[in-house]
Amino acid sequence: MTEPSVQLQDIVKRHGQTVAVDHLSLSIGQQEFFSILGPSGSGKTTILRLVAGLDRPDHGEIVILGRSMTDRPPNQRPVNMVFQHYALFPHMTVAQNVAFGLLMRGEPRRVIDRQVASILDLVRLTGKEDRYPSQLSGGEQQRVALARALVNRPAVLLLDEPLGALDQQLRHVMQAELQQIQRQVRCSFILVTHHQEEALMLSDRVAVLHRGQLQQLGTPEELYESPKSLFVAQFIGLSNTLSGRIAIMDDSTCTIENGHRPPIRAPRPAALSFHAPVTFVVRPERLRLLPYSTDASHNGAINRVIGTIAKAIYNGNEMLYHVEWGEGMTWIVRTPLLERSPRFTVGDHVLIHWHWEEGLVFPS
Amino acid sequence: MCSSIGIGKKGWSFHHDAPAFVHLMRLNAFSSSLLPLWPALLFLGVFFLAPLLMVVGMSLASRGTYGGVEWALTLSNYLRLADPLYLGIYLRSLVMAGITTLVCAILGFPLAYTIARAPQRWQTILIIMILIPFWTNFLVRTYAWIFILRADGLLNTLLQGIGLIAEPLPLLYTDGAVFVGLVYGYLPFMVLPLIIAIERIPSALEEAARDLYASTWVIFRRVIIPLAKPGIIAGCVLVFIPAVGAFITPYLLGGGRRLMLGTLIQQEMLVARDWPFGAALSVLLMVLVLLTLILTRRYARWDGL
Amino acid sequence: MGRPVAHRTPWSFIWLSVGMVLFLYAPVGLLIVFSFNASPMSVAWQGFSWHWYDRLLSDRAMWEAAQNSLAVATVSSVLAVAMGIGAALVLERRPAHARGMEWVHNLLLLPLMIPEVLLGVALLLFFVIIEMPLGLITVMIGHVVFNLPLAIVVLRARLRKIDPFLDEAARDLGATPWQTFRWITIPLLRPAILSAGLMAFTVSLDDFIVTFFTAGPGATTLPLRVFSMIKTGITPEVNALSALLVTCSMAFIGLSLFVQHREARPLPSQVERT
Numbered sequence: 002m003t004e005p006s007v008q009l010q011d012i013v014k015r016h017g018q019t020v021a022v023d024h025l026s027l028s029i030g031q032q033e034f035f036s037i038l039g040p041s042g043s044g045k046t047t048i049l050r051l052v053a054g055l056d057r058p059d060h061g062e063i064v065i066l067g068r069s070m071t072d073r074p075p076n077q078r079p080v081n082m083v084f085q086h087y088a089l090f091p092h093m094t095v096a097q098n099v100a101f102g103l104l105m106r107g108e109p110r111r112v113i114d115r116q117v118a119s120i121l122d123l124v125r126l127t128g129k130e131d132r133y134p135s136q137l138s139g140g141e142q143q144r145v146a147l148a149r150a151l152v153n154r155p156a157v158l159l160l161d162e163p164l165g166a167l168d169q170q171l172r173h174v175m176q177a178e179l180q181q182i183q184r185q186v187r188c189s190f191i192l193v194t195h196h197q198e199e200a201l202m203l204s205d206r207v208a209v210l211h212r213g214q215l216q217q218l219g220t221p222e223e224l225y226e227s228p229k230s231l232f233v234a235q236f237i238g239l240s241n242t243l244s245g246r247i248a249i250m251d252d253s254t255c256t257i258e259n260g261h262r263p264p265i266r267a268p269r270p271a272a273l274s275f276h277a278p279v280t281f282v283v284r285p286e287r288l289r290l291l292p293y294s295t296d297a298s299h300n301g302a303i304n305r306v307i308g309t310i311a312k313a314i315y316n317g318n319e320m321l322y323h324v325e326w327g328e329g330m331t332w333i334v335r336t337p338l339l340e341r342s343p344r345f346t347v348g349d350h351v352l353i354h355w356h357w358e359e360g361l362v363f364p365s
Numbered sequence: 366m367c368s369s370i371g372i373g374k375k376g377w378s379f380h381h382d383a384p385a386f387v388h389l390m391r392l393n394a395f396s397s398s399l400l401p402l403w404p405a406l407l408f409l410g411v412f413f414l415a416p417l418l419m420v421v422g423m424s425l426a427s428r429g430t431y432g433g434v435e436w437a438l439t440l441s442n443y444l445r446l447a448d449p450l451y452l453g454i455y456l457r458s459l460v461m462a463g464i465t466t467l468v469c470a471i472l473g474f475p476l477a478y479t480i481a482r483a484p485q486r487w488q489t490i491l492i493i494m495i496l497i498p499f500w501t502n503f504l505v506r507t508y509a510w511i512f513i514l515r516a517d518g519l520l521n522t523l524l525q526g527i528g529l530i531a532e533p534l535p536l537l538y539t540d541g542a543v544f545v546g547l548v549y550g551y552l553p554f555m556v557l558p559l560i561i562a563i564e565r566i567p568s569a570l571e572e573a574a575r576d577l578y579a580s581t582w583v584i585f586r587r588v589i590i591p592l593a594k595p596g597i598i599a600g601c602v603l604v605f606i607p608a609v610g611a612f613i614t615p616y617l618l619g620g621g622r623r624l625m626l627g628t629l630i631q632q633e634m635l636v637a638r639d640w641p642f643g644a645a646l647s648v649l650l651m652v653l654v655l656l657t658l659i660l661t662r663r664y665a666r667w668d669g670l
Numbered sequence: 671m672g673r674p675v676a677h678r679t680p681w682s683f684i685w686l687s688v689g690m691v692l693f694l695y696a697p698v699g700l701l702i703v704f705s706f707n708a709s710p711m712s713v714a715w716q717g718f719s720w721h722w723y724d725r726l727l728s729d730r731a732m733w734e735a736a737q738n739s740l741a742v743a744t745v746s747s748v749l750a751v752a753m754g755i756g757a758a759l760v761l762e763r764r765p766a767h768a769r770g771m772e773w774v775h776n777l778l779l780l781p782l783m784i785p786e787v788l789l790g791v792a793l794l795l796f797f798v799i800i801e802m803p804l805g806l807i808t809v810m811i812g813h814v815v816f817n818l819p820l821a822i823v824v825l826r827a828r829l830r831k832i833d834p835f836l837d838e839a840a841r842d843l844g845a846t847p848w849q850t851f852r853w854i855t856i857p858l859l860r861p862a863i864l865s866a867g868l869m870a871f872t873v874s875l876d877d878f879i880v881t882f883f884t885a886g887p888g889a890t891t892l893p894l895r896v897f898s899m900i901k902t903g904i905t906p907e908v909n910a911l912s913a914l915l916v917t918c919s920m921a922f923i924g925l926s927l928f929v930q931h932r933e934a935r936p937l938p939s940q941v942e943r944t
Binding site: 399400401402403404405406408409410412413414415416417419420423472473475476478479480482483489491493494495496497498500501502503504505506508509510511512513517518519522549552553571581606607609610611612613617627630631634635640643644647650651654658 | 698781909
């Protein structure tokens, strides 16, 4: 079971002048829930179409279950796809839609009936066999699309923004369902989405794509905690930034200066020289707020800046503060609503502080 | 057999720069989806394009002594086109087609507007009512006017019956008769593209104009007509082209002596049997039609017809 | 949705429209009414009679012409639709971004745009030059020339409404190109195929000019018959024949529009999308 289900080897795909996929190599494990995350136009849908055989790479190899599939037409590949807008056949009932793949493969009637029934049970659509797609809700259509692909027992299931057309609430329900189904059917899922929260919640591993190039590949935690580039840091989660230059460096830390603003201590980035232009990034939930007061204890490991609350947003379980500091810069600070945590209102002077290890530094 | 691979907007076997025929040649496994186009293309190539080219070829030949065709290259047929006798006929055709187009536009616009802005149920019924004459037998529709206009026809009988006239009026075989026949025949061609164009104009624009103090007349002049322009031009082309090459109407309602381009061509081809000259006249008509199409291509809107 | 109520349309427009519709229908309507006139000569009404229809239906030449018309209409509409499906698929599913494709598209639609006299003359010259005897076959060919673009237009309009991803979904689910065509494309296109066929059939049944130029002896169709009857002198029989022809084409067109109207309902995948 160590053989990867899908391997992309140095894939290049151009659409006219633009490069949709740029020398991409990926390896996806069996039973893995893998997500491809990127802004629109980053080439993520193209990757799915290449794996499905609906598009053909200009360069590179596509290997599925150890066999090269680069030149195989889509109907000869052991993969199935859930299309973005489902692409359910409007002239067929739910059962006919689901049976389509088995029918094309020439399975005997009895087998088809049994498998269709069991897969419809899995996606909780029993009783709706004779409905037409137009008579179903968005969530139900989504489940038909899922069943129609899964019934063929693909080695890999491809999902192209499968939850994109659903409203927020239904989306959450379907996310949970998707995860549960994946555990039950035990095939690898490749999910394409631009919704970072979805990718982080569902996946074992996530590939972040930008302009056809792989930015970073890792577990959700790795991507969030230690992004390898400014793009990943900014694309995943909220982040506060500050650009400046490296002023002081020692073995593990550096100090960043930006004009008249107070210098900030941060982990030392590898392979960056003294005075290099950098961007400093820190997550809003890693910042703490204190009421402004004359400084009592000084600790070199803690960064402190003085700011003013510009906006205070009550979010139910947390407060979101927009804090202005250092000549028109606004950072966001997220604080959980604990019983004893201090609350601030607009106009309050505050102290933002954080341990130097919480920051990230990237070359500009 | 069917275009299934790479159907999306990002089909791969088609690059943006090379002309289509290059791809038509390259029938490999992945571009075989061009195959279904071939029967239609071949059929029209042989039975439409080739005949048109033969007309051009024929127009350069000359008429033999015994009425046959001599395949000697000559421009004499084209020189004959400039004969004042024929010039008058072209002019007549152009003027008749022009006036027909204009009248159809003026009559068709209010009709199209009414239909485009009618409540849904009425709209469907009215569009079908316009489509039916569009598709029904043109010959019969023209014949109906003979029945009405001839000396002992419906109109004369009626007028005589109520004592308005003593003698039957010469209504048939006049320019007026041809003109009525053309407008009657081609009015639906104008109305249909107009309906489509007007329907596309959001009625909120009219409301906005009204809100900004525009009168009904100003709304039409400054909002509806400018926005419906692609449809108006498409309608005008659809009326002008068949009208300028009309055959049935001038033949039946204009009588033998009131020739237009269409009837002149028929006469040269079938009566005078001067095929080279008939072909030259056809080329003239073809050039006229192609010019109209090319000149209006940028402005007219054909989709949705 | 946002459709203005009727009273916003100026009354003058509405009355003018009523006039226009009357103008479009009255002449043919009168023709039909007077086809039941008992009088052999004048237009004065002399009582209701089926007489002219009786005479028409007992005319052997008329039956022959009807047979010819039906044969031409059937063959030409079937051929046109069959070839049209392929062409429409390629044209619609492959956007005309190559310059050459645009020319292909223009060539395919040009027969609808040029005056029919041109088409008739060109075909006549063509058949004479290649020494093909004029007859029913040449008429059928001529009719396919104008029915093919017509079929393409109708089929393309429908294809435009079908989600192109359905084909891909079928391929992804293991269907071969042929299976995709058979189980997805054809069923979804069926109403348009029917409607295009009916329309082509009607247009062929009604055509006079191309038939006039391409028909040889023994290939008389109903419109040719009408024409020669008009030329030899007006008898009430023409009215009866005209009335029959008009009724036929109205029925076929009505049917075709009905099919088209039913198919105009959006497909589910589109409802979801908007």
